Amino acid sequence: MDAILIQLLNGLDKGAAYALIALGLTLVFGTLGIVNFAHGALFMLGAFCAVSFQQLLTISVKVVDPSITFFTAYKTQPYLEIWFGDVGLMMIDYAVPLSILMAIPVMLIIGLMIERGLIRHFYKRSHAEQILVTFGLAIVIQEVIRHFFGANPMPTPAPDIVSSSAQVGAWLGLSENLVYPWWRLIYLAFSALVIVSVFAFLQLTTFGMIVRAGMFDRQMVGFLGINVQRKFTIVFAIATVVAGLAGVMYAPILPPDYHMGMDFLVLSFVVVVVGGMGSLGGAVAAGFLLGIVQSFASMTVVNELIPGIDQVIIYLVAVIILLTRPRGLMGRQGVMED
Amino acid sequence: MGDVVFTKKGEKVMSKHSKEQATISRRNLLKASAALATAPLFFTKGAYAKDFINNPGKSPTVTLGFNVPQTGAYADEGADELRAFKLAVKHLNGEGDGGLMNTMKPMNLTGNGILGKKVVYVTGDTQTKSDAARASAKRMIEKDGVIMFSGGSSSGVAIAVQSLAQEAGVIFMAGLTHSNDTTGKDKRRYGFRHFFNAKMTGSALGPVLKEEMGVNRNAYHLTSDYTWGWTQEASIKETTEDLGWKTTATVRTPVGAGDFSQFITPILNSGADTLILNHYGKDMINSLTQSVQFGLRDKVVNGKQFEIIVPLYSRLMAQGAGKNLQGILGTTNWDWQLQDAGSKAFVKSFGTEYGFPPSMAAHTCYVQTLLYANACENAATFYPPEVIKQLEGFKFDGMGNGKTEYRAEDHQCFKDVLVVRGKQNPSSQFDLLDIVKEVPRAQVEYDASIFGGHLGPYKV
Numbered sequence: 001m002d003a004i005l006i007q008l009l010n011g012l013d014k015g016a017a018y019a020l021i022a023l024g025l026t027l028v029f030g031t032l033g034i035v036n037f038a039h040g041a042l043f044m045l046g047a048f049c050a051v052s053f054q055q056l057l058t059i060s061v062k063v064v065d066p067s068i069t070f071f072t073a074y075k076t077q078p079y080l081e082i083w084f085g086d087v088g089l090m091m092i093d094y095a096v097p098l099s100i101l102m103a104i105p106v107m108l109i110i111g112l113m114i115e116r117g118l119i120r121h122f123y124k125r126s127h128a129e130q131i132l133v134t135f136g137l138a139i140v141i142q143e144v145i146r147h148f149f150g151a152n153p154m155p156t157p158a159p160d161i162v163s164s165s166a167q168v169g170a171w172l173g174l175s176e177n178l179v180y181p182w183w184r185l186i187y188l189a190f191s192a193l194v195i196v197s198v199f200a201f202l203q204l205t206t207f208g209m210i211v212r213a214g215m216f217d218r219q220m221v222g223f224l225g226i227n228v229q230r231k232f233t234i235v236f237a238i239a240t241v242v243a244g245l246a247g248v249m250y251a252p253i254l255p256p257d258y259h260m261g262m263d264f265l266v267l268s269f270v271v272v273v274v275g276g277m278g279s280l281g282g283a284v285a286a287g288f289l290l291g292i293v294q295s296f297a298s299m300t301v302v303n304e305l306i307p308g309i310d311q312v313i314i315y316l317v318a319v320i321i322l323l324t325r326p327r328g329l330m331g332r333q334g335v336m337e338d
Numbered sequence: 339m340g341d342v343v344f345t346k347k348g349e350k351v352m353s354k355h356s357k358e359q360a361t362i363s364r365r366n367l368l369k370a371s372a373a374l375a376t377a378p379l380f381f382t383k384g385a386y387a388k389d390f391i392n393n394p395g396k397s398p399t400v401t402l403g404f405n406v407p408q409t410g411a412y413a414d415e416g417a418d419e420l421r422a423f424k425l426a427v428k429h430l431n432g433e434g435d436g437g438l439m440n441t442m443k444p445m446n447l448t449g450n451g452i453l454g455k456k457v458v459y460v461t462g463d464t465q466t467k468s469d470a471a472r473a474s475a476k477r478m479i480e481k482d483g484v485i486m487f488s489g490g491s492s493s494g495v496a497i498a499v500q501s502l503a504q505e506a507g508v509i510f511m512a513g514l515t516h517s518n519d520t521t522g523k524d525k526r527r528y529g530f531r532h533f534f535n536a537k538m539t540g541s542a543l544g545p546v547l548k549e550e551m552g553v554n555r556n557a558y559h560l561t562s563d564y565t566w567g568w569t570q571e572a573s574i575k576e577t578t579e580d581l582g583w584k585t586t587a588t589v590r591t592p593v594g595a596g597d598f599s600q601f602i603t604p605i606l607n608s609g610a611d612t613l614i615l616n617h618y619g620k621d622m623i624n625s626l627t628q629s630v631q632f633g634l635r636d637k638v639v640n641g642k643q644f645e646i647i648v649p650l651y652s653r654l655m656a657q658g659a660g661k662n663l664q665g666i667l668g669t670t671n672w673d674w675q676l677q678d679a680g681s682k683a684f685v686k687s688f689g690t691e692y693g694f695p696p697s698m699a700a701h702t703c704y705v706q707t708l709l710y711a712n713a714c715e716n717a718a719t720f721y722p723p724e725v726i727k728q729l730e731g732f733k734f735d736g737m738g739n740g741k742t743e744y745r746a747e748d749h750q751c752f753k754d755v756l757v758v759r760g761k762q763n764p765s766s767q768f769d770l771l772d773i774v775k776e777v778p779r780a781q782v783e784y785d786a787s788i789f790g791g792h793l794g795p796y797k798v
Contacts, residue, residue, distance in 0.1 A: 006603045014597060065766045070689030073766035151413035153623045155660030158631075165633035177606045181631040184599070253631070254596055255623055255658060259411065263596050298600030300589065310600070311592060 002169065002178045007295045009168070013184045015291025016191035020246035021264055022271040022283040023198060024239035030215045030278040031232040034119055035131050040265030041138040042240050045110065046103055046247025047256035048145055051154045053099035057092045093159050096252055103248045104241055111240025115233050138261065146258040153255035158183040163252075183252050190249050194242060195284055201238075202280070211235055215278065267314060274318050276331025286329055290314050390721055391507050392483045400455040400720065402427070402707065403478035403487030405471060405499065406513065408463040411594070411620045412491040415654055415699045419489060419513050420461060421692055422700035426707035429687070430457045437687035438708060441680040441736035446715035453714055460484060466491060468498035475499045479506050485720050486511060486710050488703060490533070491619075493517030493566035500529035507798040509722050511706035514671075514699040516618075516650055518569035521750035522789025527796060528722065530729055530744065532709065532751045533702045536570035537784055539649045539669045540577035542755040542777035546667065551612065551645055553582035558610035560601055560625060562617050563590040570616045574649050578614075586610040591621070598625040602632050611639040613646045622648060623658040630662045654697050656760060656770040663760035663770070670756045672701040672738055673771055680738040695768050705737050709744070723796035740779065747786035749793070755782050 021043055028036045060076035080088030091098065118137060122130050157163060162182035169178025202208035214221045214228040221228045247256070254260060271290055275282030296302065297313035321329065394400045404423040407416035428434045432449030439447050451457050460482040462474030478484045479502075487503070490496055490513025497520055503510035504526040512520060512531040516539070521531050557578050561567040567590070575585055586608050591601050602625070605613060613634060617625050629635070629646060637644040648668040656663050674685045674695035684704065688696040696704070713728035714720055730746035739753035758771040 002607055003604065006606070007600065010599045010603060013599070065769075068689075068766070070686045071693045071695060073695075073768050075764070075766055146413065151409075151411060152654060152658040153620055155623075155627070155658060155662070157660065163631065164636060165631070175607065179606065179633050181628075181633070183631065253628070255627055255660075257411070257620065260596070263594070295600055300587070300604050 002175045003299065005168070005172075005174070006178060006180065007299055008292065009180050009184070009188075010298075011292030011295030012288060013188055013291070014295060015288035016188050017246060017250060017264065017287075018268055018271045018291050019284045019287025020191050020194060021243055021268040022275065022287050023195060023280060024243040024246075025268055025272050026275070026278060026280050026283040027198075027235055027239040027242070029272070030280070031211060031235045032115075032119065032123065034122070035127050035134070036119075036239075037131050037135040037265065038114070038137040038141065039134075039239075039243055040261030040263075040268065041141040042107070042110070042243040042261070043247040043250075043264055044145065044256065044258065044261035045141060046107060046244030047156070047251040047254075047260060048149065048154075048247075049103035049106055049244060050096050050099040050156050050248045050251040051149065051256055053102045054092070054095040054156055057095050057098075096156060096158055096248065099248055100245060103244050107241045107244030108237050110244075111237030112233065114240070115236040119236065120233075138265075142258045142261070149258065151258060153257040155255050156251040158186075158252035162186060181253075187249050187253065191246070194245055198238070198242060199280070207231065207234075270314055270318050274321050274328050276328030278332060279328065279330040282328055282330030289329075290317060293317050392479065392485050394455055394485060394720060398455060399458045400452050401482055401484045402457060402459045402710075403462065403475070403482060403484035403489075404459055404703075405462040405464055405474050405478065405487050405489035406703075407466045407491050407495075408461070410466045412466045415491050415514065415619075415652070415697065416464070416489075418654065418697045418700040419491070419703040422688065422696060422704035423459065423488065423707055425688060425691055426704045426711075427457045427459055430708070430711050434691070435687050438680055438684050438705065438737055441683050442708060442712070442734060443736045444734065445712055447708065447712050448715075452711045453718070453720065457711070462489075464489065464491070464495050464499075466495060468494050471495040471499050472502050475502055475510075476506075479508050484508065488513055488706050488710075490514040490703070491699065493520055493569075494564050496520050496529075496531075497524045497565060500524065500526045503528040504794050504798060507722055509710065509725060511710050513703045513706065515566075516570065517566040518573060518789055519565050519791075521748045522569070523791040524565075525748050525789075525791045525793055527726060527749075527793040528798075530706070530709075530749045530751075532706050532744075534669075534671050534753070534755050534782070535750065536566070536573040536649070537789075538752075538755050538782040539570065540573035541782040541784070542669050542757055542775075543574070543647075543649060543667065544577040544581060545777075545781075546757045546775055547578065547647070548581050550667070552642075555583045555612045555642065555645075556586045556608075556610045556640070557583050557612045557614050558586045558605050558608055559588040559614045559616055560598070561588060561590050562593050562621055564593055566618065567616045570649055571614075574614055574616065574647075583612070591617070591625070593621060595621065596624060598628045599632070601625075602629055602634070605629075605634065606632065606637075609639065611642045611644055613644070615646065615648050617648075618650055619655060620658070622651060622655055626659050626662050626666075651758075652698050653695075653768065653770050654699070659760075664762050666760045667774070668758055668760075670758050670771065671698045673698065673756055673758065673773060674768070675771070675773065676738060676756075678736075678738060678740070680736045684738060701738060708737075709734070726796060740776075742779070745786060747793075748789075748791070750786075752779050752783055754779050 025039050028034055058078045060078045062074040065073040122133055165179035166182050168180045169175045210231055271286045272283055275286030294314055298310040406419045429437045429439050431451055464471035478487050486509045488511040493515040496512045496515035500510050510529045516535055518536050559571050561571040615625050634644050646666055648666050651668045685695055713725045716728040717724040729744050732744045735741045742751055742753040744751050755777045756773055757775040759774050761770050761772045
C-alpha cells in the first residue's frame with residue numbers, strides 16, 4: 001500500500017510537469033497553429049530565471065584567500081546578509097519562490113519577442129518548416145544558456161523549511177517510512193493552481209472567450225471585427241509564462257542545466273498527441289495519466305516482471321490510445337486533419 | 339642504414355649524403371655496404387624500415403588529437419580537459435613555465451616539441467556518445483593525420499575509440515574513464531589509461547568505510563546502466579561484502595534519467611541503511627539532490643544513521659551538487675590541494691594560465707600527453723609499437739600521484755588513490771573536498787588477469 005501510494009504521488013508530480021508543459025504547447029498549437037519545438041527551451045529558461053534570481057540575490061563581497069596565489073580563491077558573503085542580516089538570509093533562502101515575481105514579466109517579454117520577431121513569419125508556412133525553425137530556436141536558446149551558465153547543473157535549493165520530507169504516512173495512519181518531499185507536494189499544488197488559473201482565464205473572461213472562439217473558428221471571429229491575431233500573440237506569451245513558471249518551480253527538484261528542456265520536450269509532445277491535438281483538457285488529463293503510468297512502470301516489482309518497461313511504457317500507452325482513439329483522448333475532428 | 343630516411347608517405351629513399359657516397363667509387367661503396375651490413379642493430383634505432391600510419395616523416399610538426407566532450411552533459415569537464423591538453427602542448431613546445439616537465443622523473447623531454455618536431459593539435463567533439471566519438475577520432479586519424487589521440491569523460495566512449503585505435507594502429511591515451519573494462523576485458527595494445535578505475539576505488543574506499551561505518555550495514559545500489567556503472571557496482575559490492583555488509587538491492591537506472599524519484603522511493607522501505615550511488619556527472623548530481631530531498635540522510639535505519647556514498651566524484655561535479663555533497667565519502671584520482679611538488683607545479687601552471695585550479699580530468703589529460711611525448715623521446719621514434727613498448731612498464735614520479743607505474747599487462751597506471759569527503763566548511767569556491775586519506779598504491783594493486791581480455795598485437 002505504501003509503495004502504491006508513493007508511486008501515485010510520484011506519478012502525479014511527474015504528470016504535473018508534463019501537464020504544464022503540454023498545456024502551453026496545446027495553447028500555442030490551438031491558437032496559432034504552430035508546432036512549437038522551442039517550448040521545452042522556454043521551460044528551461046524559466047528554471048534559469050530561478051538560477052539568475054538566486055545569483056542576483058547572492059551578489060557578494062569576496063573575501064580573498066591570501067594563501068592561494070596562482071588564481072583568485074575567495075569566500076563570499078552576500079550583500080543582502082551584510083545589509084539586512086537575518087532578513088537578507090531569509091530572502092536568499094526563498095530565492096526560488098521569489099523568482100516567480102521576476103519570471104512572469106521576463107517570460108512574458110520573451111514570449112512576445114519570439115512571437116513578434118520570429119514565429120509570426122511562419123504562420124503560413126508548412127508544419128515541417130515551423131518545426132525546423134522552432135527547433136533551431138531551441139538550440140540557439142540552449143547554447144546561449146550554456147555560454148553564460150556552463151553545462152553543469154546549477155544547484156537551486158528550495159527554502160530550508162520545505163527542503164525535507166513530509167510525513168505523508170503518519171498523516172494517513174500508514175507506515176512512518178512513507179515520506180514525500182515537501183517541495184514536490186508544493187509543485188503539485190502549484191501546478192494545479194496554474195492549470196486552474198489558465199482554464200478560469202479562458203472560461204471566465206471575455207478575452208478567454210474570444211480566444212476559445214478563435215481556436216474553434218478563427219475566420220468567423222475575424223469577420224466579427226476582432227483582431228484575433230493580437231489576442232493570439234498574447235496567448236503565445238501566456239503559454240511562455242506557463243512553461244517558465246513550470247521551470248522555475250522545477251528547479252529545486254532537478255538542478256537546472258541547459259539541456260533540461262529537451263528532456264521534457266519529446267514526452268510533452270507525446271502528451272499533447274495522446275491528449276488530442278488542440279485539446280487543453282486532453283493535454284492536462286494525458287499529462288497526469290502518462291506521469292502515473294510511467295511511475296508505476298518504474299516500480300522494482302514491475303521492472304523485474306518486464307525489464308525495461310519503464311523506458312517504453314509511455315510510448316506503448318500512446319500507441320494503444322491512438323489505435324483506439326485516433327484523435328487522442330479528447331481530440332476534435334478537423335484539427336491537424338486535411 | 340643511418341642514411342636511409344623516409345618520406346611522409348613512408349617511401350624509403352637515400353639521403354643526399356648516401357648519394358654522394360655512391361658516386362665516390364665502387365670500392366668505397368663496397369666498404370660502406372659491408373660496414374652497414376655488419377653494424378649492430380642498435381645503431382638503427384629511430385630509423386625503422388617499416389611504414390606506419392600518419393608517420394610525420396620529415397614534417398617539422400607532429401599532430402596530436404584531443405577528442406573531448408565539447409557539447410552535452412560533460413562539456414564543462416571536456417573544456418577543462420582541452421585546457422590541459424593545450425597547456426601540455428605549450429610546455430612540450432618550450433613555452434610557458436614547463437609545468438610538470440620540471441618535476442617528472444625520469445624524463446627525456448627538452449621543450450623542443452617531440453623528437454624535435456613542433457607539436458600541433460586538432461580537437462574533436464565526442465558529445466559523450468560512442469558513435470560521435472568514433473566518427474570524430476576517425477576524422478582525426480584519416481583526415482588530420484594525428485599520431486596519437488586522447489580525451490575522455492565516459493568509459494563507453496573510451497572503450498569505443500580504444501578499439502578504433504587498435505584497428506587503425508594509432509595510440510589512444512585515455513582521459514577520464516573509470517570502468518574496469520577499459521583496462522580489463524576491453525583492454526587494447528594501443529590504449530593506455532592513467533586514470534584509476536572502479537576496482538581501485540573499491541580497494542581504497544573499503545578500509546575507510548569499515549572505520550567510519552562499521553562492518554554491519556545493508557547497502558542499496560543505484561547504478562548507471564552502462565559499462566562504468568556495472569563495473570563500479572561490482573567492485574564496490576565486492577568490497578563492502580568483504581567487509582561483512584549485506585547488499586539489499588542493486589538497481590540499474592537509465593543514463594540521464596533526470597528524475598530519480600521512482601528509484602529512490604523503494605529505498606525508504608527496503609531496510610537498507612546505506613545508499614551507494616554508482617552515478618557520475620549530471621546523474622550523480624540529480625540522484626544525490628533527490629535522495630537528500632526524500633530525507634534519506636535524515637533517516638535512522640536499524641539504529642544506524644543512514645549514509646550515502648558516492649564512490650567516484652570530482653570537484654566539478656561537487657560544484658553542481660552544492661551542499662548535498664557535504665560530508666559524503668568518495669574517491670578521486672587527483673585533487674588540486676595535494677602538496678607534492680608535481681601537483682603544486684601543475685596547479686601553479688594551470689592556475690596562472692586560466693585563473694582557476696585544474697580538475698582531476700584536466701590533470702590526467704595533461705599527464706597522458708606528457709607521458710606519450712616522453713615515450714616517443716625514449717623510443718627515438720613515433721613508430722607506435724616502439725612507443726607502446728616504452729610506455730609498458732614505465733615507472734615515473736613527480737606527476738602528482740606519487741610513484742607510478744604503467745603496468746605492461748593491462749596498460750593500467752598504478753598510483754596512490756585519494757579518499758575524499760565533501761567539505762563541510764569550504765574556505766573558497768574551489769575548496770570543496772577534504773582529503774581523508776591518500777591510499778598507497780600497494781593497497782589498490784590487483785592481479786591483471788582477473789578481468790580477462792587481450793591486449794592484441796603490437797603490429798596492426
